[in-house]
Amino acid sequence: MEVLKYDLLILGSGLAGLRAAIQAAIVSKEKIRIAVISKLHAMRSHSVAAEGGIAGVLYPEATGDSLDLHAYDTVKGSDFLADQDVVELFVRFAPEELKFLDHLGVPWSRTPDGRIAQRMFGGMSIPRTAYAADKTGFFIMSTLYDNVLRFENIDIYHEHMATSLIMENGYVKGFTVLDLKEGVLKVFLGKASIIATGGAARIYGFTTVSSSVTGDGAAMSYRAGIPLKDMEFMQFHPTGIVPSGILITEAARGEGGYLINRSGERFMSRYAPQRMEVAPRDIVARAIVREIQEGRGFIHEESGLGYVHLDLRHLGEEKINTRLPFIRELSKKLINVDPVHEPIPVRPTAHYTMGGIHADTYGHIMFNSTDYVPNLWGAGEAVATSLHGANRLGSNSLAECVVWGRFTGESAARYAENASSSLLEVSSTVEEIFKREEKRLFDQMFKPELNAEDPYIIRQELWRTMDTYVYVFRDEKGLLEAGRIVRDLKDRFSRVRVDDKSRKYNMNLKEVIELGNMLDIAEVVIVSALARTESRGAHYRTDYPKRDDVNWLKHTLAYYTPEGPRLDYIPVRITRWKPEERKY
Amino acid sequence: MTARSEMLIQESKLGLKTLTIKIKRYDPEKNRFRTSIYRMEVSRYDTVLDVLLKIVRTNDHTLSVRYSCRMGICGSCGMTINGKPRLACMTNAISLGEKIEIEPLRNFPPVKDLVVDLEPLFHKHKQVKPWLIRKDFEEQFNPKKEYLQKPEEVDRYRIFSMCIKCGICMAACPTVASNPRFLGPQPLSQAYRWIADSRDEGGLVRLEIVDSQDGVFGCHFAGACSASCPKNVDPALAIQFLRRLVMRR
Ligand SMILES: Cc1cc2nc3c(=O)[nH]c(=O)nc-3n(C[C@H](O)[C@H](O)[C@H](O)COP(=O)(O)OP(=O)(O)OC[C@H]3O[C@@H](n4cnc5c(N)ncnc54)[C@H](O)[C@@H]3O)c2cc1C
Ligand code: SF4
Ligand code: FES
Numbered sequence: 001m002e003v004l005k006y007d008l009l010i011l012g013s014g015l016a017g018l019r020a021a022i023q024a025a026i027v028s029k030e031k032i033r034i035a036v037i038s039k040l041h042a043m044r045s046h047s048v049a050a051e052g053g054i055a056g057v058l059y060p061e062a063t064g065d066s067l068d069l070h071a072y073d074t075v076k077g078s079d080f081l082a083d084q085d086v087v088e089l090f091v092r093f094a095p096e097e098l099k100f101l102d103h104l105g106v107p108w109s110r111t112p113d114g115r116i117a118q119r120m121f122g123g124m125s126i127p128r129t130a131y132a133a134d135k136t137g138f139f140i141m142s143t144l145y146d147n148v149l150r151f152e153n154i155d156i157y158h159e160h161m162a163t164s165l166i167m168e169n170g171y172v173k174g175f176t177v178l179d180l181k182e183g184v185l186k187v188f189l190g191k192a193s194i195i196a197t198g199g200a201a202r203i204y205g206f207t208t209v210s211s212s213v214t215g216d217g218a219a220m221s222y223r224a225g226i227p228l229k230d231m232e233f234m235q236f237h238p239t240g241i242v243p244s245g246i247l248i249t250e251a252a253r254g255e256g257g258y259l260i261n262r263s264g265e266r267f268m269s270r271y272a273p274q275r276m277e278v279a280p281r282d283i284v285a286r287a288i289v290r291e292i293q294e295g296r297g298f299i300h301e302e303s304g305l306g307y308v309h310l311d312l313r314h315l316g317e318e319k320i321n322t323r324l325p326f327i328r329e330l331s332k333k334l335i336n337v338d339p340v341h342e343p344i345p346v347r348p349t350a351h352y353t354m355g356g357i358h359a360d361t362y363g364h365i366m367f368n369s370t371d372y373v374p375n376l377w378g379a380g381e382a383v384a385t386s387l388h389g390a391n392r393l394g395s396n397s398l399a400e401c402v403v404w405g406r407f408t409g410e411s412a413a414r415y416a417e418n419a420s421s422s423l424l425e426v427s428s429t430v431e432e433i434f435k436r437e438e439k440r441l442f443d444q445m446f447k448p449e450l451n452a453e454d455p456y457i458i459r460q461e462l463w464r465t466m467d468t469y470v471y472v473f474r475d476e477k478g479l480l481e482a483g484r485i486v487r488d489l490k491d492r493f494s495r496v497r498v499d500d501k502s503r504k505y506n507m508n509l510k511e512v513i514e515l516g517n518m519l520d521i522a523e524v525v526i527v528s529a530l531a532r533t534e535s536r537g538a539h540y541r542t543d544y545p546k547r548d549d550v551n552w553l554k555h556t557l558a559y560y561t562p563e564g565p566r567l568d569y570i571p572v573r574i575t576r577w578k579p580e581e582r583k584y
Numbered sequence: 585m586t587a588r589s590e591m592l593i594q595e596s597k598l599g600l601k602t603l604t605i606k607i608k609r610y611d612p613e614k615n616r617f618r619t620s621i622y623r624m625e626v627s628r629y630d631t632v633l634d635v636l637l638k639i640v641r642t643n644d645h646t647l648s649v650r651y652s653c654r655m656g657i658c659g660s661c662g663m664t665i666n667g668k669p670r671l672a673c674m675t676n677a678i679s680l681g682e683k684i685e686i687e688p689l690r691n692f693p694p695v696k697d698l699v700v701d702l703e704p705l706f707h708k709h710k711q712v713k714p715w716l717i718r719k720d721f722e723e724q725f726n727p728k729k730e731y732l733q734k735p736e737e738v739d740r741y742r743i744f745s746m747c748i749k750c751g752i753c754m755a756a757c758p759t760v761a762s763n764p765r766f767l768g769p770q771p772l773s774q775a776y777r778w779i780a781d782s783r784d785e786g787g788l789v790r791l792e793i794v795d796s797q798d799g800v801f802g803c804h805f806a807g808a809c810s811a812s813c814p815k816n817v818d819p820a821l822a823i824q825f826l827r828r829l830v831m832r833r
């Protein structure tokens with residue numbers, strides 16, 4: 001058993017993980033040893049895919065913007081399920097972070113006088129989204145990655161996949177980690193840990209996210225006894241390219257793009273007359289699905305998917321080339337459509353996980369409403385600090401990643417500086433968990449019984465179920481059916497097989513581990529959604545179409561039990577903004 | 585896109601085409617390459633990555649492919665496709681003709697099947713100190729104000745900042761093939777990217793690093809890097825600029 005010991009373990013190297021690593025290095029004056037562990041090459045994390053931009057109030061004097069306005073937009077966007085103390089903290093630190101990123105070298109798009117340019121985004125009442133063309137996530141990621149390299153006390157473990165979280169007496173000791181290149185299981189022990197493993201939208205087939213976004217960190221935490229919060233709130237981005245689901249950034253509408261139905265009508269006028277195409281995502285997504293359901297969309301010849309048109313032609317070639325070059329490149333290369341001359345076929349696509357590992361205001365991970373895991377933090381899409389509530393506003397997520405990357409990097413580093421080194425002892429629990437994992441991964445999966453199940457068929461079935469029953473509109477009947485199917489898939493998964501018998505870079509094994517995580521997460525999403533008999537933000541129940549503040553102004557917590565998730569609820573923290581009807 | 589590929593996409597508009605996919609794959613247990621051949625039905629939108637994943641799903645669960653974003657931005661899926669290094673997720677399958685031959689990326693040690701070891705690239709990349717070097721250490725990490733930068737100043741380094749570290753230019757480079765110590769197009773273009781940034785003050789440090797036979801003077805200007813870069817980074821141009829700076833130093 002190979003054991004690696006560090007002061008601080010950071011699981012995940014997206015925007016959140018890398019920002020945490022840099023902050024931990026800075027505040028500890030490069031003294032503590034830090035490991036960044038990533039199942040991908042660190043710089044290939046899903047954050048590179050973010051296109052549109054990152055929110056923060058930069059120039060209030062010039063634009064009339066204010067922190068209060070950003071906070072209010074976020075709370076309203078969340079359909080009042082955000083914790084308002086969290087939102088206020090967020091808007092205060094986001095501008096600092098944009099400047100910090102500037103100081104590390106992000107190639108922002110600029111105004112003529114050299115300041116950072118900002119654009120309009122859905123649900124934001126003022127242009128406050130900073131951007132670097134339409135590759136904002138990529139540019140921030142590569143800048144953070146490059147800057148991580150300057151710190152000699154940070155070690156990066158590329159293509160190392162955590163398979164379980166090691167808990168002992170309420171503390172996290174570390175993780176069992178599969179070195180994909182060598183095909184060996186290792187143990188990483190840390191005095192403190194940060195989970196930054198990203199979202200879980202890969203439980204859907206039609207999705208914008210990278211193949212790596214399988215909810216591993218959330219599933220591992222859940223199985224170790226930590227609750228998942230608000231998992232019924234899964235965001236569908238209105239504009240996924242048909243047939244792949246790949247994203248056309250909201251910036252395309254922010255820059256003035258139209259949504260058009262089959263009769264050439266700008267149908268958003270019926271659903272959000274004031275904000276039109278830049279209304280929040282949940283509203284635009286429902287509008288598109290309604291148009292398709294009521295026969296005003298198009299049908300895609302090959303995939304059979306319904307869609308509408310995103311029309312950018314009136315923006316002109318020059319604007320498309322300077323503001324949306326990646327969008328042009330993607331639609332030309334992927335579907336042979338040049339948006340300068342033709343509209344792009346789009347439909348809502350699974351995009352962002354508003355829920356996640358239960359954490360407090362500063363990203364400290366909690367067992368319930370009062371008890372903490374003393375040495376565990378979480379940042380980014382993997383956790384729910386309750387910033388986004390029932391619906392995240394576009395461009396708030398990148399800012400969330402860096403703000404909480406900073407907070408958690410700082411807190412975890414301070415904790416590690418003073419923590420007892422007994423946390424790094426190889427106890428019998430560590431040995432037991434390691435043995436259990438080795439057996440699960442290598443013995444059980446490699447030597448399956450006869451008639452073992454094909455993981456790719458199970459995955460296909462999971463995708464079909466989620467895309468059908470747990471999509472933009474839900475109801476009791478569909479959710480019950482989805483729950484039944486997923487339980488059956490979990491049962492089949494217990495007899496799954498890994499055909500590839502080789503150790504080195506065994507992609508088959510990796511995808512089977514991910515599938516196990518996806519099934520657990522999918523079940524939590526379904527059970528949480530079935531229980532919530534109201535419509536709020538991204539969670540829309542056709543059988544309960546109204547928001548119900550009397551009964552449901554509360555967060556869902558889902559706990560692991562062998563029979564399936566057990567639900568509990570905690571209140572929403574409301575400080576300044578009383579719930580009101582959400583109109584755009 | 586070439587006229588030929590345009591035509592093929594038109595032709596196939598109404599249905600599927602069956603292609604032959606020949607994959608040269610590395611077997612780490614036996615330390616040798618072998619070839620697998622598959623016949624696959626392909627639709628007009630399928631990329632080479634889509635086809636490979638369809639093979640994995642329906643045909644051969646043992647094939648390993650490195651991929652993630654499937655939208656040409658993460659840099660995972662570089663491989664040799666019909667003799668040229670490319671991103672599998674940005675290469676339309678049908679446009680390549682009836683037969684597709686796929687091999688691992690050249691100039692890197694193979695790990696398994698189509699997966700290669702890119703550590704040598706990451707290591708060289710780090711050598712050129714690819715981060716903003718400033719003297720105002722305190723202000724850099726505790727910013728009060730943004731560093732102003734005019735749009736035309738951004739334009740000076742923008743194309744070089746597009747690099748996704750896919751390694752394709754390194755696979756195409758004849759000098760990398762013959763001299764493993766040569767820094768190569770990716771790290772050199774990144775050295776230039778940071779020097780050209782008006783916010784940076786580390787130019788001299790980096791010029792020192794690249795001023796050698798394994799640095800800018802190793803390059804023979806074959807131009808294969810720029811011709812194959814999927815993000816139009818133009819490493820050859822960056823190396824020319826760098827060389828000029830080194831000579832003037
Ligand atoms: C196409 C697209 C466009 C977007 N555009 C925007 C935008 O314009 N603005 C905005 O604010 N937001 C945007 N978002 C959302 C935003 O990109 C994400 O929420 C954010 O990048 C998540 O970052 P993260 O650091 O939490 O996770 P990720 O970037 O997903 O990183 C997760 C990390 O965890 C690692 N990991 C996962 N599981 C394991 C494991 N088992 N073991 C080890 N490592 C593991 C991965 O390797 C990776 O390094 C967009 C999202 C998509 C899909
Ligand atoms: S310069 Fe181009 S080819 Fe080379 S690694 Fe960067 S993106 Fe890839
Ligand atoms: S899969 Fe990301 S570049 Fe191809």
